[in-house]
Amino acid sequence: xxxxxxxxxxxxxxxxxxxxxxxxxxxxxxxxxxxxxxxxxxxxxxxxxxxxxxxxxxxxxxxxxxxxxxxxxxxxxxxxxxxxxxxxxxxxxxxxxxxxxxxxxxxxxxxxxxxxxxxxxxxxxxxxxxxxxxxxxxxxxxxxxxxxxxxxxxxxxxxxxxxxxxxxxxxxxxxxxxxxxxxxxxxxxxxxxxxxxxxxxxxxxxxxxxxxxxxxxxxxxxxxxxxxxxxxxxxxxxxxxxxxxxxxxxxxxxxxxxxxxxxxxxxxxxxxxxxxxxxxxxxxxxxxxxxxxxxxxxxxxxxxxxxxxxxxxxxxxxxxxxxxxxxxxxxxxxxxxxxxxxxxxxxxxxxxxxxxxxxxxxxxxxxxxxxxxxxxxx
Amino acid sequence: xxxxxxxxxxxxxxxxxxxxxxxxxxxxxxxxxxxxxxxxxxxxxxxxxxxxxxxxxxxxxxxxxxxxxxxxxxxxxxxxxxxxxxxxxxxxxxxxxxxxxxxxxxxxxxxxxxxxxxxxxxxxxxxxxxxxxxxxxxxxxxxxxxxxxxxxxxxxxxxxxxxxxxxxxxxxxxxxxxxxxxxxxxxxxxxxxxxxxxxxxxxxxxxxxxxxxxxxxxxxxxxxxxxxxxxxxxxxxxxxxxxxxxxxxxxxxxxxxxxxxxxxxxxxxxxxxxxxxxxxxxxxxxxxxxxxxxxxxxxxxxxxxxxxxxxxxxxxxxxxxxxxxxxxxxxxxxxxxxxxxxxxxxxxxxxxxxxxxxxxxxxxxxxxxxxxxxxxxx
Numbered sequence: 001x002x003x004x005x006x007x008x009x010x011x012x013x014x015x016x017x018x019x020x021x022x023x024x025x026x027x028x029x030x031x032x033x034x035x036x037x038x039x040x041x042x043x044x045x046x047x048x049x050x051x052x053x054x055x056x057x058x059x060x061x062x063x064x065x066x067x068x069x070x071x072x073x074x075x076x077x078x079x080x081x082x083x084x085x086x087x088x089x090x091x092x093x094x095x096x097x098x099x100x101x102x103x104x105x106x107x108x109x110x111x112x113x114x115x116x117x118x119x120x121x122x123x124x125x126x127x128x129x130x131x132x133x134x135x136x137x138x139x140x141x142x143x144x145x146x147x148x149x150x151x152x153x154x155x156x157x158x159x160x161x162x163x164x165x166x167x168x169x170x171x172x173x174x175x176x177x178x179x180x181x182x183x184x185x186x187x188x189x190x191x192x193x194x195x196x197x198x199x200x201x202x203x204x205x206x207x208x209x210x211x212x213x214x215x216x217x218x219x220x221x222x223x224x225x226x227x228x229x230x231x232x233x234x235x236x237x238x239x240x241x242x243x244x245x246x247x248x249x250x251x252x253x254x255x256x257x258x259x260x261x262x263x264x265x266x267x268x269x270x271x272x273x274x275x276x277x278x279x280x281x282x283x284x285x286x287x288x289x290x291x292x293x294x295x296x297x298x299x300x301x302x303x304x305x306x307x308x309x310x311x312x313x314x315x316x317x318x319x320x321x322x323x324x325x326x327x328x329x330x331x332x333x334x335x336x337x338x339x340x341x342x343x344x345x346x347x348x349x350x351x352x353x354x355x356x357x358x359x360x361x362x363x364x365x366x367x368x369x370x371x372x373x374x375x376x377x378x
Numbered sequence: 379x380x381x382x383x384x385x386x387x388x389x390x391x392x393x394x395x396x397x398x399x400x401x402x403x404x405x406x407x408x409x410x411x412x413x414x415x416x417x418x419x420x421x422x423x424x425x426x427x428x429x430x431x432x433x434x435x436x437x438x439x440x441x442x443x444x445x446x447x448x449x450x451x452x453x454x455x456x457x458x459x460x461x462x463x464x465x466x467x468x469x470x471x472x473x474x475x476x477x478x479x480x481x482x483x484x485x486x487x488x489x490x491x492x493x494x495x496x497x498x499x500x501x502x503x504x505x506x507x508x509x510x511x512x513x514x515x516x517x518x519x520x521x522x523x524x525x526x527x528x529x530x531x532x533x534x535x536x537x538x539x540x541x542x543x544x545x546x547x548x549x550x551x552x553x554x555x556x557x558x559x560x561x562x563x564x565x566x567x568x569x570x571x572x573x574x575x576x577x578x579x580x581x582x583x584x585x586x587x588x589x590x591x592x593x594x595x596x597x598x599x600x601x602x603x604x605x606x607x608x609x610x611x612x613x614x615x616x617x618x619x620x621x622x623x624x625x626x627x628x629x630x631x632x633x634x635x636x637x638x639x640x641x642x643x644x645x646x647x648x649x650x651x652x653x654x655x656x657x658x659x660x661x662x663x664x665x666x667x668x669x670x671x672x673x674x675x676x677x678x679x680x681x682x683x684x685x686x687x688x689x690x691x692x693x694x695x696x697x698x699x700x701x702x703x704x705x706x707x708x709x710x711x712x713x714x715x716x717x718x719x720x721x722x723x724x725x726x727x728x729x730x731x732x733x734x735x736x737x738x739x740x741x742x743x744x745x746x747x748x749x750x751x752x753x754x755x756x
Contacts, residue, residue: 023401064598197618220442237441240575
């Protein structure tokens with residue numbers, strides 16, 4: 001018998017009450033019953049995103065919604081600025097290229113956060129740019145970006161800000177309307193505690209106008225159609241019914257917690273992980289660490305992919321490694337959605353056991369002490 | 379307390395053993411465990427589709443996979459022939475238009491099936507057409523198309539055949555490789571007995587070559603990437619993990635039944651419904667009825683949308699009405715996936731009760747007798 005534990009930044013754990021929701025008898029999507037669910041889901045997403053604008057659902061994983069943003073907001077040869085400081089910034093760049101946009105890439109070191117002033121410099125040389133495409137939490141590095149000030153900068157140049165908040169939403173501070181973020185992209189499999197397969201976008205008035213004028217080809221991801229159906233609490237095509245039913249239950253639970261208290265709670269989880277890592281003698285990859293996951297540098301003598309395999313095999317613990325140039329250099333531990341203090345305590349006890357196996361020297365239990373001190377006081 | 383009964387052609391009922399699968403603890407998609415599941419799912423889909431070619435999965439509803447076929451197989455200004463005899467033939471036309479293809483529409487009456495000779499005439503005038511895009515079972519009319527001979531015709535003109543088998547797969551005869559069908563599109567929420575949110579395409583060598591040369595923009599639906607990942611039993615983006623886990627269980631169950639016996643079984647269910655409808659004095663809409671659902675003409679004095687609402691309100695029974703010009707003229711009853719003889723018996727008992735309520739005259743029980751005679755003998 002081996003217990004399993006999922007501490008990866010997506011999919012993240014699905015709690016029992018939502019797994020029960022997923023298993024409910026399926027209902028037809030063109031019924032009053034489903035429309036009521038969809039109405040509540042729309043409102044619940046608005047609450048979570050702190051927006052009064054429509055939040056339309058798509059049946060796809062998060063990348064599908066990122067593509068929807070690009071193919072619906074822009075027209076051929078439009079210029080966009082993409083902030084590229086990890087795998088998911090790169091994804092914005094790839095999608096923009098595939099749709100024949102003129103791409104200005106603001107490349108930053110993996111693990112660092114974009115400086116709004118640097119963005120301003122880029123805008124000053126590209127004042128015809130229609131948008132900046134960026135990320136709330138860059139999942140590949142565990143870095144949270146300063147969306148508030150990046151958005152301010154874009155506004156100076158009359159450009160919209162499109163934020164991939166797929167992994168950050170619910171943990172990292174995001175005040176969509178207050179900050180004036182034009183489009184926010186989210187997905188089901190991170191903070192929302194559900195399996196992958198559902199994504200969504202909040203769309204403000206300025207973005208709506210751009211959608212009306214876009215000439216890029218699209219069909220399944222047409223936001224014009226999605227917005228039209230949204231008004232009747234309906235969807236253009238057969239949606240992922242059981243995920244939406246479960247999302248209704250997830251949002252009900254999430255929105256019980258005050259959003260600011262929620263952000264504080266996750267910030268504290270992150271702090272615990274930071275101090276636990278430091279107690280073990282490790283540093284963080286990120287200069288601006290996210291509240292959704294932590295990327296920890298591991299010493300060169302330990303190959304993180306080997307350590308991760310060992311933890312999975314021996315203890316059933318799944319944590320993530322590094323991607324591309326960060327392969328074998330970091331581990332990434334999620335603290336999003338359903339993950340809470342007991343999970344992190346357990347995770348670090350396994351992590352310590354794994355480190356011992358690889359001959360790494362440290363005082364047994366030191367990371368658990370650090371977590372306890374942050375979570376429950378000295 | 380009101381029992382519910384879903385007899386619509388998608389979503390169709392999800393049996394308890396699959397709802398349990400959907401509720402399983404979520405696993406990470408980049409693990410050996412998931413790769414093994416994906417390997418079995420790929421093989422299971424190949425068995426069901428009777429093909430040796432790859433069947434790649436996409437996390438979207440069926441329309442997403444239809445778009446993927448168009449945006450990946452063709453290039454700007456390519457000419458395609460679309461057979462349009464209902465809502466889903468129209469969908470092929472809409473997608474093709476949205477992606478700037480040159481569209482030749484073969485329009486046929488809703489409820490009729492395309493004549494392969496007529497297709498030949500169209501090809502003879504358009505011998506530069508790259509493909510015919512058509513439907514196995516046109517869900518809006520309950521009509522099954524002669525894919526075998528339509529494919530033969532296309533082959534004469536060196537064109538590929540792309541078949542939307544979303545609602546027909548598993549009930550209506552389809553011999554992908556034997557008939558030489560180049561691309562087959564399917565979805566999770568019909569014969570496969572799952573919620574919507576997963577789609578797939580089988581892709582033969584000829585189609586693969588076209589995919590390599592396509593210049594239309596795409597990202598999330600890139601079949602080139604999906605095919606590359608397929609070889610390692612992997613997916614390009616986070617897939618709908620729990621739907622794939624449940625699909626594994628669904629395919630195991632489905633593939634226990636000999637596919638030819640399965641087709642026979644559904645043909646018999648359809649026959650039962652045909653005779654039940656006739657016993658009530660109704661005719662069928664379709665001249666070539668599908669084994670997946672039946673569209674029944676209802677007399678003008680009964681508005682089918684009213685009847686359907688009544689059945690849902692009074693008995694919890696969901697059946698479908700007509701779309702567009704068929705609104706209020708037909709009802710559509712599904713016999714796909716998990717639906718079997720007892721469901722049809724129950725459905726017609728409710729249906730009779732509904733007809734009575736609308737003042738329609740008939741001998742009580744006559745449709746049940748007809749069903750019994752077909753299912754269990756005179």
